[in-house]
Amino acid sequence: MAGRRVPARSRATIVEDAPVTPDSPTISAPAAILDGLQGRDCPVCGAPERGARPFLSASVDPERIGALSFASRKPPEYMSFRLVRCETCETVFAAEAPGAEALARAYRDAGYDSAEEALYAARTYAQALAPRLGPEHRRGTALEIGAGSGVFLQELLDLGFAEVVGVEPSHEAVAAAPAALRPHLRIGVFEPGAHRPGSLSLVCCFMTLEHVRDPRPLTRAAYDLLEPGGLLAFVTHDYRAPINRLLGRRSPIIDIEHMQLFCPASLRRLLGEAGFGEIDIGAIRNRYPLRYWLRLLPLPGPLKPAGLAAVEALGVGQRSVGLNVGNLLSVARKPL
Numbered sequence: 001m002a003g004r005r006v007p008a009r010s011r012a013t014i015v016e017d018a019p020v021t022p023d024s025p026t027i028s029a030p031a032a033i034l035d036g037l038q039g040r041d042c043p044v045c046g047a048p049e050r051g052a053r054p055f056l057s058a059s060v061d062p063e064r065i066g067a068l069s070f071a072s073r074k075p076p077e078y079m080s081f082r083l084v085r086c087e088t089c090e091t092v093f094a095a096e097a098p099g100a101e102a103l104a105r106a107y108r109d110a111g112y113d114s115a116e117e118a119l120y121a122a123r124t125y126a127q128a129l130a131p132r133l134g135p136e137h138r139r140g141t142a143l144e145i146g147a148g149s150g151v152f153l154q155e156l157l158d159l160g161f162a163e164v165v166g167v168e169p170s171h172e173a174v175a176a177a178p179a180a181l182r183p184h185l186r187i188g189v190f191e192p193g194a195h196r197p198g199s200l201s202l203v204c205c206f207m208t209l210e211h212v213r214d215p216r217p218l219t220r221a222a223y224d225l226l227e228p229g230g231l232l233a234f235v236t237h238d239y240r241a242p243i244n245r246l247l248g249r250r251s252p253i254i255d256i257e258h259m260q261l262f263c264p265a266s267l268r269r270l271l272g273e274a275g276f277g278e279i280d281i282g283a284i285r286n287r288y289p290l291r292y293w294l295r296l297l298p299l300p301g302p303l304k305p306a307g308l309a310a311v312e313a314l315g316v317g318q319r320s321v322g323l324n325v326g327n328l329l330s331v332a333r334k335p336l
């Protein structure tokens, strides 16, 4: 990881199609995330950034960075750092990004506004993961990195896991956890030293791997913490999925909180280099209420509120709809 610091002045170059001048008078506190951006090399294979191809130019408007910018399942903002694609492993990554501490602060202070959606997502992931779990996994301990309000931990308990632990940096997300799940949640970022090596039967990291500064140490630490035969499960976006290629910058995956974006090849590289065997990567269908799908759609201006009003008037806003929206479930086994 290169620790090149980007001069503060170059923040102006980050703002390309944003209506803000370099000497804009007021920059809100959350925009402090833009101070001290650091240059990075490929976060999956380590290849230098200078060998990467342009993927998407930067689009950052400091005035639009709010408390929900670093929250899960918020309305899309279509902002991103400068993204490049690694020629070696195909990972797309932010060539300049906030430091680990700035990111940890942003997620600590992140708002939480997705209780209902979190329940649907947890159900989707549990149904996709259940067929991969053997009795040897269920009688062990599962760890979820980026556990939000803990609703997936409840799914794991329902699947028969003896013990579940979640780590989550957002105070607001943990405060929204059901009382019964609070004892299973720890507020903070993932710290491998907090767990005994070889003690876990499952490590989950869902819709979180794009957000961390360094996915490699996270993946290696998960490997060390798993018992032989234990499973690591990721849910990530797939930037190569047709829907994301079609939407381009208007895709919800284009997001200032995404430090990297994956495809099957880059995930295989990440998991293989950490030592995992039996790597299985496939698309999953997310099930959400119709009103949530509509909120995600990149509709112009008044069309979105009109569409939302229409589905509510028809009484179908709550109806559950399953769609392949370019998400991948990766399950990898630590060799025996």
Ligand SMILES: [Zn+2]
Pocket (backbone or CB within 6 Å): 042, 043, 044, 045, 046, 047, 086, 087, 088, 089, 090, 091
């Ligand atoms: Zn790479």
